[in-house]
Amino acid sequence: MSLRAAIHLVLHAAVPALLAWLFWRDRFGRAWMLMLAGWLIDLDHLLADPVYAPDRCSIGFHPLHTTPAIAAYGLMTLPRKTRLLGIGLLVHVALDAVDCLWMRCA
Structure with a gap:
């Protein structure tokens, strides 16, 4: 596992x-x-072939990492009952986006 991947998982x-x-x-x-x-x-990621590709950006590639899905996660932050899950989903996507940027710069 690369240092980038390890840091990504820890974050x-x-x-x-x-x-x-x-x-x-x-x-x-x-x-x-x-x-x-x-x-x-x-x-x-289970829908992709290969399931894990360390050099692939997940944003826009995987169905739950697309703009409509991300908009739905934003809406999930509005009701109190789904707020924390919505925040968790948005944080996850944001960290994936940072990883995509890191891949491009490396």
């Missing part, structure tokens, strides 16, 4: 943890777990 856990600690400290565990559920959108 997918660390950024939601930091957000949960900063904004939902009184219910940190629940907030962190709901935001970590944003990893569920990576199930769409």
Whole structure:
């Protein structure tokens, strides 16, 4: 595993943890777990061949990483019941976008 890939995976856990600690400290565990559920959108990688390609940008390629899906995640932040999951999904996509930029610069 490349350093970029390792950092990318760590950030997918660390950024939601930091957000949960900063904004939902009184219910940190629940907030962190709901935001970590944003990893569920990576199930769409199972539709690709190969499933994992370290040099492929997932934004715009995988169905759950497209603009309509991202808009739906934004809407999920409006109702209180889905807010944390929506934030987790948006954080996930944002980190994937950063990874795409990192790939282009490398």
